[in-house]
Amino acid sequence: MSVLLNKKTRVIVQGITGKEGSFHAGQMIDYGTNVVGGVTPGKGGQKFRKLPVFNSVEEAVLKVKATASTIFVPPSLAADAIFEAVDAGITLIACISEGIPVMDMLRVKQYLKDKPEVVLVGPNCPGLLTPNEAKMGIMPGFIAKKGVIGVISRSGTLTYEAMDQLTKANLGQSTCIGIGGDPIIGTQFIDAVKIFEKDKNTKGLVVIGEIGGDNEEIAAAYIKKYYKKPVVGFIAGQTAPKGKRMGHAGAIISGGKGDAASKIAFMKKCGIKMVKSPSDIGEAMLKLIKK
Amino acid sequence: MKVHEYQAKELFGKFGVPVTLGKVATTVEKAVAIAKSFKGPVMVKAQIHAGGRGKGGGVKFCKTVADAKKAAKAILGMKLITHQTGPEGQTVNKVLIVPAGDIIEEFYLAALVDRATAKIAFVVSKEGGVEIEKVAEKTPHKISTILIDPVIGVQGYHVRKMATVLGLKDKAHKKQLYITVLGLYKLLVEKDASLLEINPLCITDKGLEALDGKVDFDDNALFRHPDIAKLRDVKEEEALEVEAAKYSLNYIKLDGVVGCMVNGAGLAMATMDVIKLYGSEPANFLDVGGGATPERVAAAFKILLKDKNVKAVLVNVFGGIVRCDRVAQGIVDAVKKNKIDLPIVVRFSGTNAEEGKAILENSDLTFEMADSLAEAAKKIVKSVKKGGK
Numbered sequence: 001m002s003v004l005l006n007k008k009t010r011v012i013v014q015g016i017t018g019k020e021g022s023f024h025a026g027q028m029i030d031y032g033t034n035v036v037g038g039v040t041p042g043k044g045g046q047k048f049r050k051l052p053v054f055n056s057v058e059e060a061v062l063k064v065k066a067t068a069s070t071i072f073v074p075p076s077l078a079a080d081a082i083f084e085a086v087d088a089g090i091t092l093i094a095c096i097s098e099g100i101p102v103m104d105m106l107r108v109k110q111y112l113k114d115k116p117e118v119v120l121v122g123p124n125c126p127g128l129l130t131p132n133e134a135k136m137g138i139m140p141g142f143i144a145k146k147g148v149i150g151v152i153s154r155s156g157t158l159t160y161e162a163m164d165q166l167t168k169a170n171l172g173q174s175t176c177i178g179i180g181g182d183p184i185i186g187t188q189f190i191d192a193v194k195i196f197e198k199d200k201n202t203k204g205l206v207v208i209g210e211i212g213g214d215n216e217e218i219a220a221a222y223i224k225k226y227y228k229k230p231v232v233g234f235i236a237g238q239t240a241p242k243g244k245r246m247g248h249a250g251a252i253i254s255g256g257k258g259d260a261a262s263k264i265a266f267m268k269k270c271g272i273k274m275v276k277s278p279s280d281i282g283e284a285m286l287k288l289i290k291k
Numbered sequence: 292m293k294v295h296e297y298q299a300k301e302l303f304g305k306f307g308v309p310v311t312l313g314k315v316a317t318t319v320e321k322a323v324a325i326a327k328s329f330k331g332p333v334m335v336k337a338q339i340h341a342g343g344r345g346k347g348g349g350v351k352f353c354k355t356v357a358d359a360k361k362a363a364k365a366i367l368g369m370k371l372i373t374h375q376t377g378p379e380g381q382t383v384n385k386v387l388i389v390p391a392g393d394i395i396e397e398f399y400l401a402a403l404v405d406r407a408t409a410k411i412a413f414v415v416s417k418e419g420g421v422e423i424e425k426v427a428e429k430t431p432h433k434i435s436t437i438l439i440d441p442v443i444g445v446q447g448y449h450v451r452k453m454a455t456v457l458g459l460k461d462k463a464h465k466k467q468l469y470i471t472v473l474g475l476y477k478l479l480v481e482k483d484a485s486l487l488e489i490n491p492l493c494i495t496d497k498g499l500e501a502l503d504g505k506v507d508f509d510d511n512a513l514f515r516h517p518d519i520a521k522l523r524d525v526k527e528e529e530a531l532e533v534e535a536a537k538y539s540l541n542y543i544k545l546d547g548v549v550g551c552m553v554n555g556a557g558l559a560m561a562t563m564d565v566i567k568l569y570g571s572e573p574a575n576f577l578d579v580g581g582g583a584t585p586e587r588v589a590a591a592f593k594i595l596l597k598d599k600n601v602k603a604v605l606v607n608v609f610g611g612i613v614r615c616d617r618v619a620q621g622i623v624d625a626v627k628k629n630k631i632d633l634p635i636v637v638r639f640s641g642t643n644a645e646e647g648k649a650i651l652e653n654s655d656l657t658f659e660m661a662d663s664l665a666e667a668a669k670k671i672v673k674s675v676k677k678g679g680k
Contacts, residue, residue, distance in 0.1 A: 076514055101512035102404050103483050106441055109409035126611075140611035140641060155557020157609045160641060161664070164609075181556060183406045210557055213406045236560035239545070239567045240576070243375065247541040247556025247578040249511065250406070260564075276568055278561045279665035 001201035002130035002175045003150070004092055004119060005068070009134055012066040012090075013038045014057065014073055014081045016048050021072035024096075024138050025049075028070070031141040033134040036064040057088035068092035070127060070136040075099035078123060082108050086118055093186070094136040095122035102249070105184040112186065119195075120186025124249065126156040126178035139163075139176060147172015149285060150196040152189055153208035154181050154215075154248070158236060158278060162206050165282025171289065174202040181210065181248030189219035193227055204230040204289055206281055207272065210251045211237030212258040217266045224270035230288035232281055233272040235260045292508045293340040294522045297387045299504030302482070306474035308489075309467055310501040313389030322363035325388040326356050335362040338385040340527040342490075342505065343373030343422065349383060352391055359388065374422070384526060394502070397491035398457050399423055399434075402475045404485055411439045411479060413449070413472065415456045419491035445476045467499035482519055483512030531594055538590040540579060547572025549671055550601040550633075552591050554579050554608050554618075562607045565668040571675050574601045583613045588621025593629060603634040605671045607664055608641075615639040615647030623654045634659065634674040638667035 011028070015021035016038025029035050029049060037052045037060050044055030054060045057069065069085045071078060071093065078097040085093050100123045112118055121128055127137015131144040143160055145167040153159040159178050166173055177192050179185055187195075189207060196202045205227070209216035216235065223231055238260040240246050242253045253259045268274050275284050294302075303310045315338065316322035326333050337349030344350050349371045351362035363386055370380035397419035405412035416434045418426045427434055435456045437449050450469045459465050475487050488505040495502075513520045525533050535542030541556065549566050553559035556578045563573035575598060579591050595601060608618050622637065638661040639647045651658045659674070661667035 075511060099511045101483050101515075102485060102509050103480060103512060106404060106409050106411075110440075110442055138612055143611075143641060153557070155555060155560075157553075157555025157611065158557035158561055160609045160611050161558060161561075164640060183404065184409050208557065210560065215407070218407070234561070236557045236564060238564040239573055240560055240563070241543075241545065244543050244576075246543065246560050246576055251556060251560065277565045277665050277668075278558075279565070279663045 001199050002133060003195050003199050003202070004175060004177070005128050005130045005134050005136060007032060007034060007133040009068050009092065010034055010036045010064065010066050011068045011070060011134065011136055012036060012057070012060045012064070014069050014071045014085065016040055016053060017043050017046065018072060020096075022048065024070075024072060027141075028135055031135050032132070033136070036066055057084045057090060061088045061090065066090065068136060069094075071095040071097060073097055075101075079104035079108055082120065083111065086111065086115060091117050091119065093118065093120045094125070094127040095120065095186070096125060096127055096137050098124040100124070100182065102183055105182065108186070109184055121177060122180040122186060124182040125180030125185070126159060128175060128177050130175045131173055137178065139178065143167055144176065145172035148174055148201060148203040150174050150199070150202040150205045151176040151208070152192040152196070152205060153178050154210045154250070155208060155236060158208050158234070161278050162208060162281045165279075166206070166285065169282040169286045171282070171285060174199060181250050183213065183250040189215050190222050193219050193222060197227055202229070204232070204285055206285060207231060207233045209233065209235045209263060210248060211235070211240050211246065211253050211260050211263070212251045214258065216263050220267040220270035220272055223272060230285065231272045232284045232288065233267050233274045234278050234281060235263045235267070235274070292510055292513060292523055293527065294506050294508070295338040295340065295385065295524065296336065296504050297338060298522045299506040300501065302478060302506060303474065303501055303504050306478040308471045308474040308501055309499055310504070311389055311392070313387050315385050315387050316363065317367070317385050319360060319363045319367060322367070322386055322388055323356060323360045326353065326359035329388070329390045332391040333359055334389050334391045335359055335366060336387045336389065337366045337369070337371050337383040338387055339371055339376070339381045339383055340524070341373050341375035341381055343375055344371060347371045347373040349373070381527070392495040392497055394493045394495055396494040398493070399426070399490050400471070400475070400492045401486065401488040401490070402479050403487070405438060408438055411441060411476060413437045413439065413453060415453045417457055419493070423490060439476065441480070445473050464494060464499050471499065471501070482516055483509045485509045531597055535577070535594050538587055540577060540587065540591050540594065542594055543576040544598060545573050545575050546600070547574045548600055548602040548675055550574045550595040550598065550604040552577050552579060552588070552595060552604065552606045554583050554613050558607065558609060562605065562664060565664055566605065566671065569668045569672045571672040574598055583608070583618050583621070585617055585621035585624060588618050589625040589628070592622070592625035592631070596629065596631060601633065603636070603671050603675045605667055606635065606637045607667060608639055610640065610642030610644060612642070614643045615641065616643040616650055619647035619650035623650060623656060626656055634671070636661055636667050636671045636674070638662070638664060
């Protein structure tokens with residue numbers, strides 16, 4: 001089983017005629033995703049691999065019944081793209097774009113507050129993938145394997161690292177969610193945990209966090225109280241200096257908050273099996289599952 | 292993006308925050324002339340992008356013009372070391388000279404975007420003029436956070452709360468606080484700032500006033516604020532980091548000996564962590580990003596080797612969209628071109644990892660290969676320790 005995304009999900013790509021958008025739309029289709037069209041304002045009527053390109057998301061929803069959208073537009077236009085998708089009735093949005101102004105995301109978050117039916121993943125994320133079914137975003141499909149572990153991660157390549165190990169450990173993944181590396185994101189760790197909680201076939205979770213903010217702690221407290229299946233965790237940035245942004249806009253230790261050591265200590269206290277090296281994620285999960 | 296105190300204060304002034312502006316000098320002569328023009332005691336303040344300047348000797352109270360001259364002489368050109376500059380310090384190229392008034396009380400006031408709630412947070416404390424990090428650590432109850440929902444903006448009750456925290460009694464001071472908070476809020480939202488800080492916010496004989504100013508801007512929003520982008524002072528930034536940015540590489544210099552080249556920010560951090568776990572220290576953070584072309588890999592190599600502390604290089608690439616064979620070609624080219632003779636450990640995984648390994652193995656250069664990040668870290672630490680002794 002999976003969460004959020006399966007082979008039936010009707011996906012569109014916003015920015016499908018752009019360089020990134022067209023490349024990854026192609027990859028998504030090749031993986032088996034049910035891509036039903038794309039949107040690029042001004043390019044309506046064109047085709048992308050026989051699929052219709054629309055001028056607006058509204059049109060895509062009307063004409064091809066899209067319910068999910070993957071956004072590959074320049075960061076300056078990304079908030080607009082998210083608002084457009086939400087207004088058109090899209091309920092699952094993966095925003096891959098990196099470099100969206102924080103103030104724009106503040107508005108997006110406020111706008112989504114009274115729309116609990118909308119799940120926004122990202123921005124600045126690799127998207128979602130359900131093995132052998134569908135992917136929205138840029139995760140490489142070949143490292144995934146249908147299985148029982150849910151992956152939630154702030155980082156792209158670290159997600160792949162975890163997926164690869166779960167595949168090699170023969171555990172596989174139910175769904176992988178890259179929640180994104182920005183300070184303000186749609187789906188946070190706790191939301192993702194709650195989403196996986198509803199899926200009986202997900203037997204455990206891998207949670208990959210980073211320095212900055214307290215999103216991991218909030219989820220850990222929830223896990224301690226409600227999530228009874230095994231959870232393996234890793235926090236990147238133990239050697240990161242204070243006050244420096246480590247690539248991801250959200251990965252920064254500021255005001256004495258968000259350092260790795262305190263996150264790791266707290267997560268341990270909440271019963272999460274924390275690994276010191278990302279190379280140990282697969283093995284750690286295997287041990288917990290066998291118990 | 293950070294800006295200088297004098298630039299922050301100018302922005303404060305434009306948004307109605309009560310502030311005494313002063314003037315900037317790059318030479319002692321100019322500083323003296325400015326001090327003279329103020330006809331009274333002044334503060335001479337080093338302009339660098341780091342806090343804790345006073346403690347490091349970069350801020351001086353000067354009663355007379357002669358004092359100001361002495362202070363400017365001492366501060367201009369000095370290597371100012373504070374808790375935020377790192378041990379090598381930061382060269383002072385500019386001083387700000389401001390008329391000094393009598394300070395009655397010092398507070399702390401900051402505004403920032405709160406990540407968890409996606410609201411604007413105002414941080415207020417009666418403990419001003421000191422390192423707020425220390426106040427937060429030792430006496431957290433002395434710091435209050437007031438969250439403002441952007442839907443409603445600054446309301447009277449927010450400011451009344453802040454005034455209570457600060458213990459303001461005087462009506463004029465309360466009004467000035469309202470104007471200050473309103474100004475900061477507008478500046479934050481309209482100019483896409485990520486942090487505004489006034490430490491100290493003072494009551495002087497003239498009333499409430501921002502005696503210092505710090506502003507950080509959201510780099511991602513600079514495209515829509517050309518006026519703000521102009522305030523950038525690249526001299527304040529690490530030269531290698533500025534150069535790396537030209538190639539869209541994310542590079543941060545650290546103090547260790549293992550140079551790292553990784554794709555993805557999270558994996559890059561994890562690579563640093565694992566190097567430390569196995570007993571060495573990373574020399575840098577370097578994310579070559581999603582589009583790691585041979586050219587970018589070559590540029591990355593050039594930049595990380597400019598750091599003379601680097602004794603060995605660890606390449607860790609998990610190919611998703613990035614193809615390991617293309618990265619391998621970039622490595623071979625860079626090593627040949629720059630005649631690098633440091634030990635290099637390469638870990639490839641994912642897309643075309645085998646092809647990448649083959650390229651490295653078939654080159655006439657020596658690389659150590661590793662299958663996992665842990666193995667790569669072990670190997671690099673071993674070679675660093677061997678080389679170091």
